[in-house]
Every structure is written in structure tokens, then in C-alpha cells.
Amino acid sequence: MGGTIVIKLSRRNFITAAASGLAASALLGPKALAQGPVDFAGQTIEWWMPFAEGGGSDVWARFFAPFLSKHLPGQPNVVIRNVPGGGSITGANEFVARARPDGLSLLGTSASTQFPFLLGDPRVRYDYAKLAPVLVSPTGGVVYLPARFGVTSPAELGKITGEELVYGSQGATSLDLVPLLAFRVLGLNVRHVFGMTGRSDGRLAFERGEATIDYQTSSAYLTNVLPLVEQGDAVPMFSWGVLDANGTVQRDPTFPDLPHFVEAYEMMHGSAPSGVEFDAYMAFFGSGFAAQKPAMLPEGTPEDIVFTYRKAFEDAVNDQELQAIKGDILGDYVQAVGPDIEKLYAVATSVEPAARDWVREMLTTDYQVQF
Template sequence: MNGKISRRTLLGTGSFAALMGVVGCAPVQTKYKPSGQGIVDVVVPYGTGGGTDTWARFITPYFADLQSGVDRYQVENVPGGESITGTNAFIRAGVTNGQQTLVASATTYFQSMLGQSTVEFDFARMEPLALNGTGAVLWTSTESGITSVEDLIGSSHQYRYGGMSASGLDLVPLLALEAMGANIRGVFGMEGRGPTRLAVQRGEADLDFQTTSSYLSQVQPMVDSGDAVPLFAVGSLQDGEVVRDTNLPDIPTFAEVFAGLGSHTEQQQLAYNAFQAFVVPGFFYQKGLWANAGTDAAVVEDYGRMVAALNEDASFIEETKDALGGYELVSGADARGDFRRALQLDEEVLAFTKHLLEDKYDAVLD
């Protein structure tokens, strides 16, 4: 495997001109022209250099190594509309033979779940090919005065949560905090998890949410020195049940925290139900390679075979330890049921979530 990977640098944007050339036009055309024989085109509906783009460029050469007749994957960035523009274009192209795929992430899933009017895609009908989850931890600085999760429950003091966007990945911890009855004020517009972490360190925010890899490398040293406190983790999904993350075995899951509350209000239960729905695509299956609805069954089965082979390859596991955050790939066929169930939001839960975003956090939903 290593020899073939080393001969291919992780490829930059290429010649998917048929799609790129029309994204800014109205209407977007649906005609798709493949990049060439032996090339699988990959639409990434985000700009270059971000987490999803990096994941796409890292993981796809491994699939190319295992596919007969495939020389490489050609990553094409089609950003815009919080990932809606590129994903809509992928759906309109309607390719179902495996020659064109999509890399999507939690933000893309959330756009569909929240019913954004410009969305033309439905992940409940699309075919997941390979998925990669991650964990995350809500933490605080000891300077905040918060010593444990109990300090947040029913507190009259208003704490500041620092984030990027209330309707993005930050929605998951916001729903958890709402389910706890915490008194929270959101401070949004930060450009990444680095700035949100620094905001807590500087005392500009009290709470921050970091993915497992960032938590272990950037926050755990502060915990060890007594300068930070972990409050809860999202956990991992195992056989349909949320369990403690093996990468974070000493940190309770939010499911444990909520169970320990005892009594709770109807609003808190709605918030918890929403948390359970959004955390599945948001973290347990955060990034993934996707195909259109109606994709040939042989294509789906082939990716299942490749995922199984990679997860049994010791060199792959070692090489991808940092890039995949210590979490193995999941076959789309295996995860399809859990993923689709999470997308089936109860109308009352959806209304509650949209009301929370619009009225409490001034999020613009259309």
C-alpha cells in the first residue's frame, strides 16, 4: 500500500470543469463529464484546506489502491451556501455508477435536517459508502469557577459558550446544555476550534467543545496541570447504544449526565431528544463518502469490502491514527440504518430546535 500512496501526492483540485464552470450560473446544469478513465471524481462542498477537504484528500488514495481499474480519485471543491451549493450540484448530476462521489460532513447533514429551503438533497435516500466518526468533549477552564457538570445544572449564573455557528456542530453541545437546564449565552463567529479553545484560556468564554484529537493534544495537558476540567463527552455508538469513548474512558457521556438528572422538564426532554438525533450524524458518523440514491448495489458492496480490508490492515491503522482521530472507518451499509433513523426528526423536536436557534441564538434559518 505505501508504495502506491507515496507515488501519489494528495491531489489538488483538477478538471471537473463541467460542474465547476456552472456552479455560479443559474440554473446549474446537470450534465456531468467524467475526468477520465481510471479516475473517480469526488465533490467536496467546502473550500480547500478545511477538515472535510483534508479528510477527503487523505482517505481516497487508500480506496484507489484497492479498486480494480481505478488509478486515483480527483477531488473537486465546490464551496458555497454552507455546503449546500456543491451538494445540490452533485445530486443534480445524478451519477449512480460510482464514477462520481460526494464527501459530506456534519454541517451538510444539518442543513437537510433543519429543513433549509435551498436544500435539494436527502441523506435518508442517498447511499453512504464509508463513514468516519469522532468524539468530542465539553470542557472549561478552572478560572471559570466551574468545577463539575453539576455547577451548570439549574445555575442562576449565565455562562458563555464560545463557538463558530449555532446551527453547525455547536448545535450538539448547545442542545446538551439546554437539556441540562444550563444558563448559557452563546458567543459565535469564531473561525475554528483553535480560537474557541483560546477564548476559554483567555477568559473570553467559559465553555468550549473540542473533538477528541484536539482535546487530547491541546486540552488534556491543561487538565493534567490542573488548569482545565472536562465536563462530558459525546461517547461512541456501539451496537446502537451510546457508550464511553475508548479514547476518553474516564469522561462520562452526556447520556450518563442526563440520566443522572432524575426529573426534568418537557423542554429538557425535547432538547435531549434533539441532542440524540443530531449527535449521530454530527459526531458518530461525522465525515463520509457518499453516492446518489439508486447507486448500483455492486458499488456499495465494493466499498463495504474495502472498508473491511482497511480496518484489518495494521499499517493503515497506524498511518491514519491522527487523521482519523483514533476511530476506524465504518461501512456505509452497516451504518445506514442508524444514520437514517437519526434523520427522522419528530416534528415537535424539529420545531423546538429551530425555535431555540432562531429565538435564543439568532440563527438565520430559511
């Protein structure tokens, strides 16, 4: 099977967001340049992080910060401002309330910030549609099973649909919502055991035989799970995959020989996935992995400043020094910059109302989540 599956993202709000975003992007060229050069010489730019120091998003921002400084006009000082709390909602709320649209404030978020927005959490005061994206970073992950099941590919998953599988989860509304939806779409019978403090807990439960299906992010998979595969104890089933600039599901470049989730579904069921459950999966997969970490300027930021930031991030991503050291921070994933940013950003920050309502009802009914 080839590595490209075209999924037409027919969610009305996605189309609207993408179309309006592309229209805005078209205005950022000659018009922005006509307003004169932007210069941040002698200035300090605060990159807001609604997370504590040392986490994955904080490391991501600190990795990019010196390259952003290098490629912005005037080479301003770029500092990280950590504002943790409320599962990242607190810092994002504070940013939209206080940050000025002068180019000196930048917000970075992750799936844990985007999921509450997509689910309609009443604590959320930020609206991604009003922010101006300047960078979107993807990541990936791999789902695997114990070798003792005798399942060697997704085409054989039907062998275990009658068996209860166990997955160690950090919570129904955490990033583990993506595998929760994926397993449901596939038709697997999975019991989610909550309370894991990280994906490493899930892997250890798998190694002890307490969990019988698991996924790990790309770097964790390569470091900790690949040895289990090589020892004959685990078998990879599929990656989540990535999205290209057109919203097309592609194979994960880190795992080009593994089918992505949509391919896995087709191998198992003989047809392409569809329906509200799949729409929900695509929305949260896009936000959780394919476009996990966006960087944005405040509402009302002038077009010339937005253009300048997008150009700076594009130059930063192409910087030979960054390419040489990106390693485990960025992996082999294509960073969305310049004109490629709008569609991926729309994927990360929009969900069709029917799919959102279905997820909320499912979480409330099956997992006692209160909104």
C-alpha cells in the first residue's frame, strides 16, 4: 500500500478557517513589505509558555529561541516566560488578556492547551482563530502490541477484536484522547486504566504485562520500545502519521515502513474510515500530533510584523546550524512555516461542532467527564 492517503477534511469550520487564513496569508506579501521594514534592535521579546520549565513544550521553545533571535531584524533578545497552571489554560488566558500586538509577545501552546479549546472547556478565554500563527511543529508516535498475540500487521487486528485490551492512560481528556478515539474507530475493545503520570508509566505497565496495547512518541519509541521489538517482545502496528500542507495524511518520515492510522484501518476493514467518530479522531489527531505545537502572535498584530515573524521562522528552520542539532527536539518532521502554516494551524485548532458534541457526550457517558 502506498504511503499517501487523501483525507478530505470536510469539516465546515476547517474549510472556513483555512480559506480565511489563506486569504490573510495572501495579503502578507507586497502589502506587508510596502509598510516598511520591521526592526527589533535593542528590544526583548517574551515567548510565553503556559507550562513549567523543563517540559517538552518549554524545551521546544528554548531550542527555537536563539534561532528566532538570530533571524528577526535587529536580532532582539528572545526570552521564555513560563506561566504554568490550569493545565496550561491559565497562561494562555493571561496572554490574550495582557499581550500587546506590537511584536514583543509570542505565545507557544501544545495539545494540552488546544484540547480544552476544542472541547469547549468553560475556563478557556483564548480563541485560536483570533491569533496569528507563525510556526507549527508536528510530532509523531507508534502503537504496538505484545508479540505473544501473534498479530504481525494491522491486517490481522481482527484476531483480537473479541479480547479486552488494557491501555495505561494519563486521562480521557489528555493527549491520550487520541489513542482512545483511534482504538474506538478501529473497533478494538480497550479498557483505559487512568492515573498514569506519563507515557513512560504506560510503557512500563506494558513491559510488566499489565497493559496489552500502548503507544509512545517517536523519540521514546526509538529509545525504549525498539529494543523490545528487536528482542521479539513487541510488534509495531502503525504510526499516527503526519499531515502535509494540504491536509493529506502521510506516513511518518521517522517510520516510513510503518502504515499510518488510516492505512491501518483500511488494512483491517477493507475500506476507508468515515463518520463522526473518525471526524473527531482527525480533529484531535491533528491537534495532538500533526500540528501539536503552534507559535502565535496576539490578535491585532500588524501584517508586516506577522510577515516578519513568518520569514524569521522560515529562515530559522532552514538554518544549517539548526538542522545540524535538531536531533531529538524536532526529529525528522517538517516544520510548517511561511505559506504552509495556515491549513495545519486550522487542523490543530478547529473541530466540526457535530464531532465536538459527540466527543463531549462520549466522554461524559463513558468516562464521567464533566464539562
